[in-house]
Amino acid sequence: MTEQHIPGMVAAIIAAHASTFAPEGNRLPAQPTPVATSQDPVYLAALQACSALGFIAIDAQCLAQAWQNQSQRTGLFDAAHWPDAPQDFGLAGADPQLAFPQCPRALGLYGVLPSAEWVGRMARAGVPTVQLRFKSDDQNAIRNEVAAAVQAVQGTKALLFINDHWQAAIDAGAYGIHVGQEDLDALQGAQLNAIHASGLRLGVSTHGYAEMVRAHAVQPSYIALGAVFPTTLKKMETAPQGVARLQAYVRLMQQYPLVAIGGIAAEQFPAILATGVGSVAVVRALVNAPEPEAAAHHLLACMR
Incomplete structure (x- = not known):
């Protein structure tokens, strides 16, 4: 040419x-x-x-x-x-020794929740994967909330990820940590090594091809893909990706457990699951529902 x-x-x-x-x-x-x-x-x-x-x-x-x-x-x-071939994006040849611990390929329904109380409610309702997204600048409040969330999933089968607060998650013995792309970029080598040495799983948010390549560089336990649809929960730097882009991302990143996130409601589950993702993350579909436990049961049925 x-x-x-x-x-x-x-x-x-x-x-x-x-x-x-x-x-x-x-x-x-x-x-x-x-x-x-x-x-x-x-x-x-x-x-x-x-x-x-x-x-x-x-x-x-x-x-x-x-x-x-x-x-x-x-x-x-x-x-x-x-x-859609990993080698064309430089995604081949990673060192398994440097990868973060594995988590299930299908994390299932994934509830992103604002408090330890919500974490406990949804874990008891049968949601298999839960994330505490607790926003505070008070370090004592953060440590207490993370510890409470770890306690809240005891006796359930739920896997608990902590958003951002990686040191508190390590100290409390959570199952894993989830970080956004900006948080991943901000982590120093020693901090990332500390998370790796802890044995906790690591999930990373991505919003497109370049960020997926960036996430692969640390070989996380899972990769979140989104936002698929418009969301009012946070200001997004990128436009909603849509189902077609999600499908392309899944073809490329299938070596990882994948989580679709962003504005997803029950009626959109069939189209999302048809892309091949093993997990669908929801926020408003649970916390804004009139009867959250009933909503959880409905969404679990949609996953099946």
């Missing part, structure tokens, strides 16, 4: 994938084409096409590099084959 082929390749990629990446009939807005890091014609074409399909700069760059790698590996440019 040469520079003269670039416009045709751009058009071919867009034609092949525009309908796929139009979640619920609305394609995400086209993005400016970012700075190229390669002058390979396939890279340049994919960079333009992925930007036109609404992928933000870091994800368009990541996809463009993967498309270049795919073309070099196979010996041909295939506009119809959206990159």
Whole structure:
């Protein structure tokens, strides 16, 4: 391929994938084409096409590099084959000795909850995976709440992850820790080593291709993918990803247990589960429900 082929390749990629990446009939807005890091014609074409399909700069760059790698590996440019091979994203060849401990492939219904009381309620209702997302600047309050959450799941089968507060989670003996992408970036090497040495599982939030590659670098126990749908619970830097992107992410990251998260309601479970994720995380569907235990039972049935 040469520079003269670039416009045709751009058009071919867009034609092949525009309908796929139009979640619920609305394609995400086209993005400016970012700075190229390669002058390979396939890279340049994919960079333009992925930007036109609404992928933000870091994800368009990541996809463009993967498309270049795919073309070099196979010996041909295939506009119809959206990159989904781990080796084309640099995801192959990880050291198992450095990986965080494994957790179940299917974490099932995953309740993200604001307090230890909520954690206990949902664990007793049969929710198999629960996360304490407790927001406070008071370190004593954090330690007490995390310890209370660990106590609250005793006698149940629920697996408890603690959002952000990794030292308190280690001290209290939680099952695992969950961190966002910003929190992962902020962790120093010694802190990450301490979490690894504790034996606790590690889950990481991601919002696109570049963040999935970043998460893979630490080989977490599971990867969360989202936000799939609009959510009012937190200000998101990225637009809702939609089911089509979720499906593409699952094809790429299937070496990990995967959790779909973000604005997911019961009626959307069939489409989400059809992508192959082993877990669906919910917040409002439980904590805003008139009868949370009944809502949990309904969502558990939807998982089955």
